[in-house]
Amino acid sequence: MNTSIDRLVTLVAGTLFGFGLSWATMIRPEVVLSFLTFDDLGLLFVLGAATGLNLIVFQLVPRLRRRALLGGAFEPRPFQVDRRSLAGGALFGVGWGICGVCPGPALAGLGAGNPDLLIALGGIFAGALLHGLTVGRRECPAPAPVAAATAD
Amino acid sequence: MSVVANMFNLLFPHGVAPYLVGGLLIGLGVAVLYVVTGRQGGASTVFSSTWSWFVATPFFRQAALLDSRRWRLVYAAGFVLGGALYLALGLPQEASHLPAWKLALGGVLIGYGARLGGGCTSGHGICGMASLNRGSMLIVATFMATAIATAWIMKGLGVGA
Numbered sequence: 001m002n003t004s005i006d007r008l009v010t011l012v013a014g015t016l017f018g019f020g021l022s023w024a025t026m027i028r029p030e031v032v033l034s035f036l037t038f039d040d041l042g043l044l045f046v047l048g049a050a051t052g053l054n055l056i057v058f059q060l061v062p063r064l065r066r067r068a069l070l071g072g073a074f075e076p077r078p079f080q081v082d083r084r085s086l087a088g089g090a091l092f093g094v095g096w097g098i099c100g101v102c103p104g105p106a107l108a109g110l111g112a113g114n115p116d117l118l119i120a121l122g123g124i125f126a127g128a129l130l131h132g133l134t135v136g137r138r139e140c141p142a143p144a145p146v147a148a149a150t151a152d
Numbered sequence: 153m154s155v156v157a158n159m160f161n162l163l164f165p166h167g168v169a170p171y172l173v174g175g176l177l178i179g180l181g182v183a184v185l186y187v188v189t190g191r192q193g194g195a196s197t198v199f200s201s202t203w204s205w206f207v208a209t210p211f212f213r214q215a216a217l218l219d220s221r222r223w224r225l226v227y228a229a230g231f232v233l234g235g236a237l238y239l240a241l242g243l244p245q246e247a248s249h250l251p252a253w254k255l256a257l258g259g260v261l262i263g264y265g266a267r268l269g270g271g272c273t274s275g276h277g278i279c280g281m282a283s284l285n286r287g288s289m290l291i292v293a294t295f296m297a298t299a300i301a302t303a304w305i306m307k308g309l310g311v312g313a
Binding site: 006007011012014015016017018019020021022023027028029030033034036037038039040041042043044045046047048049050052055057058061067068069070072074075076077079080081084085086087088089090091092093094095096097098099100101102103104106107108109110111112113114116117119121122125128130131133135 | 163164165166167168170171172173174175176177178179180181182183184185186187188189190191192193195196198199200202203207209211212223226227228229230231232233234235236237238239243245246247248249250252254255256257258259260261262263264265266267268269270271272273274276277278279280281282283284285286287288290291292294295296297298299300301302303304305306307312313
């Protein structure tokens with residue numbers, strides 16, 4: 001696989017994502033919090049449009065093509081839910097309900113000129129480190145989905 | 153008819169167009185990455201995979217993080233770039249005014265919870281649900297419920313947005 005094309009497409013995909021988050025005003029924590037308190041349910045359309053589009057893509061494209069355009073395998077999502085991951089989801093929700101920031105908008109909002117989000121990003125990095133140091137001591141979890149040998 | 157219109161304005165005071173268009177652009181980013189490279193592009197794993205450059209414990213040395221850390225960093229850089237592009241085009245953007253303690257406390261919980269939960273709003277919410285993964289749907293229902301409860305409690309305590 002051509003790595004530089006791969007990197008360029010990955011950058012463009014991320015840029016579309018970040019631009020979309022900005023357009024949807026999800027980079028403003030206040031907008032997310034007003035969704036969670038039912039003052040503006042517009043975020044339902046963000047999730048609905050993004051997920052609806054990819055429901056078609058994820059279900060249809062692997063049936064039409066054996067491999068991705070650059071040759072990599074289409075990744076499955078081998079996630080198995082258990083009590084611990086449900087606890088993680090619950091904690092994520094509490095954090096989201098406190099500050100209205102999620103990982104993607106923290107990055108996009110920083111680019112759009114909201115330096116306050118550096119504090120949230122610092123917190124997210126710290127939380128991820130804390131997770132790796134505490135959970136990792138007991139076991140390595142099932143691998144997150146990664147691309148096949150073509151990843152790098 | 154006006155009752156319906158009033159209801160709509162109450163639920164969607166800013167209309168639905170920016171949300172719909174933004175959601176489609178977000179979805180397009182995920183779709184492009186998937187169709188071209190085969191990868192499912194959640195946003196939260198980068199916070200673990202990036203630590204793998206600095207922390208050499210078995211958890212951070214696992215193949216899933218080492219093998220994906222480069223593209224994930226490029227993908228995350230794209231997020232920042234997308235926001236910067238929005239700013240550069242002079243599109244409407246209001247500053248937010250959230251106290252630092254909420255961003256810090258919320259951030260740590262988000263980072264820890266997303267990694268323990270195996271994903272966030274994009275990993276489970278978009279990729280997982282588009283994959284029809286039942287576990288992801290359960291996680292989404294869980295974090296939606298706790299986020300709504302937390303936001304209402306904060307609002308009730310007078311420390312909401």
